Amino acid sequence: xxxxxxxxxxxxxxxxxxxxxxxxxxxxxxxxxxxxxxxxxxxxxxxxxxxxxxxxxxxxxxxxxxxxxxxxxxxxxxxxxxxxxxxxxxxxxxxxxxxxxxxxxxxxxxxxxxxxxxxxxxxxxxxxxxxxxxxxxxxxxxxxxxxxxxxxxxxxxxxxxxxxxxxxxxxxxxxxxxxxxxxxxxxxxxxxxxxxxxxxxxxxxxxxxxxxxxxxxxxxxxxxxxxxxxxxxxxxxxxxxxxxxxxxxxxxxxxxxxxxxxxxxxxxxxxxxxxxxxxxxxxxxxxxxxxxxxxxxxxxxxxxxxxxxxxxxxxxxxxxxxxxxxxxxxxxxxxxxxxxxxxxxxxxxxxxxxxxxxxxxxxxxxxxxxxxxxxxxxxxxxxxxxxxxxxxxxxxxxxxxxxxxx
Amino acid sequence: xxxxxxxxxxxxxxxxxxxxxxxxxxxxxxxxxxxxxxxxxxxxxxxxxxxxxxxxxxxxxxxxxxxxxxxxxxxxxxxxxxxxxxxxxxxxxxxxxxxxxxxxxxxxx
Numbered sequence: 001x002x003x004x005x006x007x008x009x010x011x012x013x014x015x016x017x018x019x020x021x022x023x024x025x026x027x028x029x030x031x032x033x034x035x036x037x038x039x040x041x042x043x044x045x046x047x048x049x050x051x052x053x054x055x056x057x058x059x060x061x062x063x064x065x066x067x068x069x070x071x072x073x074x075x076x077x078x079x080x081x082x083x084x085x086x087x088x089x090x091x092x093x094x095x096x097x098x099x100x101x102x103x104x105x106x107x108x109x110x111x112x113x114x115x116x117x118x119x120x121x122x123x124x125x126x127x128x129x130x131x132x133x134x135x136x137x138x139x140x141x142x143x144x145x146x147x148x149x150x151x152x153x154x155x156x157x158x159x160x161x162x163x164x165x166x167x168x169x170x171x172x173x174x175x176x177x178x179x180x181x182x183x184x185x186x187x188x189x190x191x192x193x194x195x196x197x198x199x200x201x202x203x204x205x206x207x208x209x210x211x212x213x214x215x216x217x218x219x220x221x222x223x224x225x226x227x228x229x230x231x232x233x234x235x236x237x238x239x240x241x242x243x244x245x246x247x248x249x250x251x252x253x254x255x256x257x258x259x260x261x262x263x264x265x266x267x268x269x270x271x272x273x274x275x276x277x278x279x280x281x282x283x284x285x286x287x288x289x290x291x292x293x294x295x296x297x298x299x300x301x302x303x304x305x306x307x308x309x310x311x312x313x314x315x316x317x318x319x320x321x322x323x324x325x326x327x328x329x330x331x332x333x334x335x336x337x338x339x340x341x342x343x344x345x346x347x348x349x350x351x352x353x354x355x356x357x358x359x360x361x362x363x364x365x366x367x368x369x370x371x372x373x374x375x376x377x378x379x380x381x382x383x384x385x386x387x388x389x390x391x392x393x394x395x396x397x398x399x400x401x402x403x404x405x406x
Numbered sequence: 407x408x409x410x411x412x413x414x415x416x417x418x419x420x421x422x423x424x425x426x427x428x429x430x431x432x433x434x435x436x437x438x439x440x441x442x443x444x445x446x447x448x449x450x451x452x453x454x455x456x457x458x459x460x461x462x463x464x465x466x467x468x469x470x471x472x473x474x475x476x477x478x479x480x481x482x483x484x485x486x487x488x489x490x491x492x493x494x495x496x497x498x499x500x501x502x503x504x505x506x507x508x509x510x511x512x513x514x515x
Contacts (some may be wrong), residue, residue: 163490
């Protein structure tokens with residue numbers, strides 16, 4: 001790819017959400033916002049290699065997209081009405097809540113409770129995260145056409161039902177923020193462990209965007225423990241990102257990571273948030289407990305210094321809140337460190353997670369530690385067959401091939 | 407302002423109790439006072455419906471509702487609201503007052 005092509009890719013990552021959000025704010029229509037943003041980028045691909053890259057690419061894109069949107073509205077048959085509608089909606093888009101940030105309004109609109117959860121995630125990834133429809137479809141393991149229809153229907157509902165483009169009123173916020181946090185966490189996870197085998201293993205643009213948006217939500221609701229918990233969880237996870245994939249593109253597990261490569265600043269910020277939540281004395285929710293678990297991990301200078309009894313105690317609290325098989329699988333991994341692989345394997349074996357690669361990877365590791373090589377190899381094979389992330393697959397293949405008797 | 411239809415969903419043959427009727431009246435008065443009221447009404451049972459097909463030379467009248475289902479619409483409100491969030495809040499109040507589930511649907515703008 002040419003230098004200009006690479007630059008356009010970078011600008012796309014940096015500017016997409018801002019551009020869509022500003023168009024949505026101005027024209028009150030997510031369809032127009034998305035299409036005109038895409039057209040502006042298409043024009044950039046044509047013009048920039050010929051005319052040179054404009055000094056402020058973001059401003060150029062905004063101007064171009066706004067002009068295209070106005071041209072399109074003029075061409076519409078119901079031009080007068082559309083014009084009036086656009087003006088009215090942009091007036092109605094005055095901030096309802098405490099924070100005036102276009103992207104945060106876009107997040108709350110995409111995460112509206114009148115939309116199904118899977119639709120909220122898809123819309124947020126498309127409109128705010130800037131992922132393409134095929135990327136989202138792969139992340140959800142559905143057909144591209146089905147995902148495209150889902151997004152189109154959601155945008156039609158937003159328009160016809162008049163889902164407001166804005167941060168909800170303060171009294172509606174607590175109920176609405178839970179869904180927003182779930183969506184932001186899923187976006188972060190898609191960035192941290194991309195599910196697509198054709199993509200880079202870690203998508204720093206998505207994790208960065210998820211953190212940025214969570215910071216905005218936290219500024220809006222500073223007293224909400226779960227918002228703080230999710231931010232801390234993301235920061236403590238993001239801090240380990242650089243150490244997580246080797247130079248050869250292989251996943252590096254927590255135990256094997258170079259702890260010197262962890263981002264101390266992010267860890268300090270995450271720890272401060274966790275301490276502040278503990279000091280509040282309020283019962284922690286799911287994100288706060290997960291953040292506390294990550295605080296214990298990032299506290300240890302060496303994996304041997306990890307306070308596993310505290311990790312297991314925290315998982316016990318989490319299981320009481322959410323006794324799902326995935327939580328119990330993660331608890332068992334900590335139990336293996338505290339009580340040995342045999343105890344952990346007994347807990348893992350009963351879990352109904354046949355279709356989940358991490359279940360087989362965990363079993364493979366526990367069986368390996370128990371010297372049961374043949375069973376371990378079979379479990380690695382199952383995990384490799386189910387894993388989608390390139391770095392994870394590379395790691396699993398190496399571990400399998402290192403088994404005794406290979 | 408946009409208009410929304412709040413349909414009241416019903417799955418038994420029971421009529422509203424006196425208590426429910428009083429609550430609905432209070433809610434209606436509140437809607438009128440706040441400027442959201444357009445129209446509302448209760449419907450007779452689906453068994454009283456007649457399907458009419460007037461697309462041909464002779465109209466055809468058929469006894470019964472056009473679709474048989476366990477649930478049916480027993481009444482409705484048409485409200486004025488600036489956006490979905492307010493309409494949802496009114497629909498939630500309507501559901502509580504009439505003690506039944508409701509469906510909220512926008513009119514075509």
